[in-house]
Amino acid sequence: MTPEITKYDEFVVLSPTAILGYGFPIESFKRGIDEKPNLIAVDAGSTDPGPYYLGSGHSFTDREFVKRDLRIMINAGLENSVPVVIGTAGGSGSLPHLKWCEEIINEIAAEDEISFKMAVIPSDISKETVSTALKSNKIRPLKGVKELTQDLIEQSTGIVAQMGMKPFIEALNQGCDVVLAGRSYDPAVFAALPVSKGYDVGLSLHMGKILECAAIASTPGSGADCALGRLRNDSFILEPLNPSRKFTCESTAAHTLYEKTDPYHLPGPGGELDLTDCSFTQITENSVMVKGTKFIPEKTNTVKLEGARVVGYRSISIAGIRDPLMISAIDTILEEVKQAVENMGKIDNGDIYFHVYGKNGVMGPLEPLPPEEMRSHELAVVIEAIGDTQKKADTLCSVTRSTLLHFGYENRISTAGNLAFPFSPSDIRMGEVYEFSIYHLMEIEPEFQVIIKTVGK
């Protein structure tokens, strides 16, 4: 039985940076350590950079900077006996990402001659588990996602489940100095330890939800600076660790909207955060107190699954266009070029996309500006070719590029070449194209295995 939290208790959480590897000023971090934190926690991942990273097992963060951030955090944690918790290791949290991050930690331990107890928590789910769940109707798509099929399961390179607080609590209860977890519900990384000590689940998770982005929720916001949270029995307080930043009611409330569908109801593993009665109060010039967040547990435990699959291979070519006649007829010309390439039989199992910057390269079909109102005096065209092998993508890109370069469009007066290439070679191999194949809820809570290791010496 955990003791009741009284108004005299406080649990201090230091969040060094928005994403492990984004960096943070050492002065801010030291100020955080001076506040005697009970926990140093960091989120290391995101689905924002797209499906490639989960699918390929590569990280979107830089190895040198991940090592730099971890070295500072782990050494400070050991010196001050504060646990260091890392969620969604390597950017996407699948096994290759976890191994990548573990290898970095092992290097730090060897180089700095330190030794500590570490928990590693993989989040990969076997295809068999997902298939069984699918067959027993325990899987449903999130909004905008297609129903899951056996084929999609087979085609996915790695499938991860987003873990909640439970495995973190198990690891921390065993006295680990460092916890390195696969795909995690970001707030759980921050909330697990205080919740295990009896702090309110809703407040702990809500504080985690804000701290996982560190100083992004302060003003001026930054993804590369530290923030501090003080959890109390009936509230939590957010403080900046850099004198040039402030947490204001406005910045904190605005952050609550960020990347969410509905800021009042935030679903996660085991239940939902309900912010309907939540209040934000400015208590000093630079700190904000939050009250009233509730946690509504769900009846059936669900877990979010993520997976990515290869849909082809990509080659691209980048070129500029300055001819006003060509610019005025660009849509027709590109359509005719596509047709010409198709007629030569080079497009089977392949796709061409033209990204026309200066026209609708950013918004594509969502661009509301009618073509006749386009005023650009020059355009950039990115030819994107996707094939079912890299070789086919290369061929498709090359043929499309050469066809466009010398295409004799109507009324042409510039007959030497239609494109300005900034580079030789003009074509770039981009490798595998991934897409998110799984983004579903599974109504079975998997057992996340907590592996305890001794690192160093």
Add this chain to the structure above:
Amino acid sequence: MQMNITETARVIRSKNAGPFELTLDIIFKSEYWYKYFKNNNIINTKVISSLYGVNESDILGIIWFEPANAVKATMVRRISSGAAGETDIYGAQQHAPLLGITFDYSE
């Protein structure tokens, strides 16, 4: 008096809400403008669907969030983030059509 939304909003932005949804945020300069927009129903499903040329059924919701003096509209992404044909992986540059919202202001 004809006014543009940029005169009343401090933040206008777009971003993925997960890889399958795009969410638009408008944070007003003051509670006054928040209430004015809310009470006059200036931001609604119809307005967003016509600005972006998407079906009303693809708009998942318009949510007014008083603590931030903000309104948010979320829609299903045309394709999931990073799938073939993508133009904006993070969805961070899809807000521009909102900047053209004008309204007839009367106190």
